[in-house]
Amino acid sequence: MGRLFGTDGVRGLANRDLTAPLAMDLSVAAARVLGEAGAFEGHRPVAVVGRDPRASGEFLEAAVVAGLASAGVEVLRLGVLPTPAVAYLTHALDADLGVMLSASHNPAPDNGIKFFDRSGFKLPDEIEDRIEGALGQDWEAPTGSLVGRVRDAHGAVEQYVAHLLSTVPVSLHGLRVVVDCANGASSDVAPEALRRAGADVIAIGAAPDGLNINSGCGSTHLEALQKAVREHGADVGIANDGDADRCLAVTADGEPVDGDQIMAILAMDLLESGRLTGETVVATVMSNLGFKIAMRGAGIEVVETAVGDRYVLEAMKEGGFVFGGEQSGHVIMLDHATTGDGVLTGLHLIAAMARSGRPLDELAKVMTRLPQVLVNVKGVDKSRAGSSPELAKAVAEAEAELGGNGRVLIRPSGTEPMVRVMVEAASEEQASATADRLAEVVRTVLA
Incomplete structure (x- = not known):
């Protein structure tokens, strides 16, 4: 049997590969392993649990909550929120553990579970291996007053949106934006954040029904966004994936702008403002050679990692760097987030347009993509x-x-x-x- 945890948590076909019993067992094992590691020392542990709008997320959320509470963990249910929101709120709400139920850009029948530590970072491989090893082991379950209690966390959406807006350096007034939410976790958050930042917003793919997530929309299907940008005469289009940890974009003419181009634009913006620590960007081996050539020409060093935003983040933390990402649209702005945040990235990309007074197609010319x-x-x-x-x-x-x-x-x-x-x-x-x-x-x- 291969390793249960992949590059982004545990993922598979819901109710077949990823079942309610497995979700419960993983939650119990996570609570036990983190407790044994001293993460809960001296206090009653608290976990936050969020999900994207997949239908299977409803029963998997119930299983995760049951597992955590049965292991003596107090549980705050966040409801439907982007993955980066769960990461942010884990730290902001002083929780010991964050749990997100999502299969990101995968189709609706899939689902996944990922864990965050109390600082909002994904758990390291070594802890995930220990959680996997603890599955099915005998343990003494708490009883009576020692079992965990469950309640809903009110105001989580507002707290996250306020955080996003606090990072945006300029008003987006005068810019018309189409945002495709992939019928996913950003369907409320992304349009709200963009409007409150000053943009004129048209939202598409923002009517999730539990089954239409990533279906012909979002960052994996840009056609709907391209059409809407042209029809509405928008200045820019922003596409998230199902859990909104990715961001791709579309110019006013409907031309796609991928994660490498977005990273190049934002890296140059950070360099010009003196905020690019070490004048270095972290990217994966999948980044286009044209990105690396453009960065070298600008005097920016590129540190290369294996594919997966967790590996980008590890290199950023090790080197003290603040910016990195993937061609797929995972962009990590470590000054503001502990993981890729598609809504945050979109806000800052449009802010770069507003601050420069230049359209996105001009900004994207900072690099030439090799076929x-x-x-x-x-x-x-x-x-x-x-x-x-x-x-x-x-x-x-x-x-x-x-x-x-x-x-x-x-x-x-x-x-x-x-x-x-x-x-x-x-x-x-x-x-x-x-x-x-x-x-x-x-x-x-x-x-």
């Missing part, structure tokens, strides 16, 4: 992706063909059962041909 093709190969043994000599040989040959004008990256997905083949090249045609050839090698040797 990049990503092929997801399903139905293969992803555990052998890093050890196959045949695959290594094919990659070496492809990189030799590309020379210094491109690169190849093959990696197993951390959240889904597939191997990702990414190729950057001088032309779209060369990138596509190379990626398709390597994908066929992956299918053959990892079958």
Whole structure:
């Protein structure tokens, strides 16, 4: 059996892979492990629990709350809120543990559980491994007055929105924004924050019914946002994913602006204002080569990590850096948040437009994207992706063909059962041909 925790918590098909009993057991194990580690020393532990609007989140929330309370933890239910809101409120409400139920950008049938420590940071791998190891172990459950109590946390949305607004340096007055909330956790928060920051806001994908999250909308499906931006004559479009830890954007002409471009814009903005610690940005191996070239030209160092915002965050904390993120739109602004925050990112991207007086398409020209093709190969043994000599040989040959004008990256997905083949090249045609050839090698040797 592989490791239960992936790069972003425990995730799977709700009621099949991620069941109510597993959710309860994970919560009990988390409470026990953190208690044994001294996280609750000298006081009654408190946990906050939030979720995105998936239908399965209702029964999984009940299971998590039951597990925590049965382990003697006081529980504050936050209701439907973005993942970064749960991270922020864990610290702001002086809780010992935060729990978020979401499968982020995945379709509605999936769900997931992620844990935050009392500072609002995701738990380290070592603690997750100990939680996994504690599953199913015998324990002495508290009784009587020692069991945890459960109550709703009132005013959580307002507290989080007020925090977001406190970080925005300029008014967004005069800018028309379309925000696509992916029928997810930001459906109330994102439009409210943007309006109160001064923008003229049109919200789409903001009517969650528990089943329509990420369905033809949000950061994984920009078509609806592109159409709405053009129809409404908006200055910019902002797209979140289901739990709003991602942000992608669309220009007034409907052209996509990805996470690398957003990072480049915000990094330059931070550099100009003297707030880019160490003149360094942390990014993953998936960031476009054009991003790295642009940062180098601006005198900004790029520290590279494995894919996953947790690894970006680890490098930021280790180096004392304040800014980093992923091409997918996870952007971490450590001065304001402990994890990727799509609503926060969108606010600051539009603030950069307002402060500069320049449209988004001009700001995005700070970098030139090299053509990049990503092929997801399903139905293969992803555990052998890093050890196959045949695959290594094919990659070496492809990189030799590309020379210094491109690169190849093959990696197993951390959240889904597939191997990702990414190729950057001088032309779209060369990138596509190379990626398709390597994908066929992956299918053959990892079958």
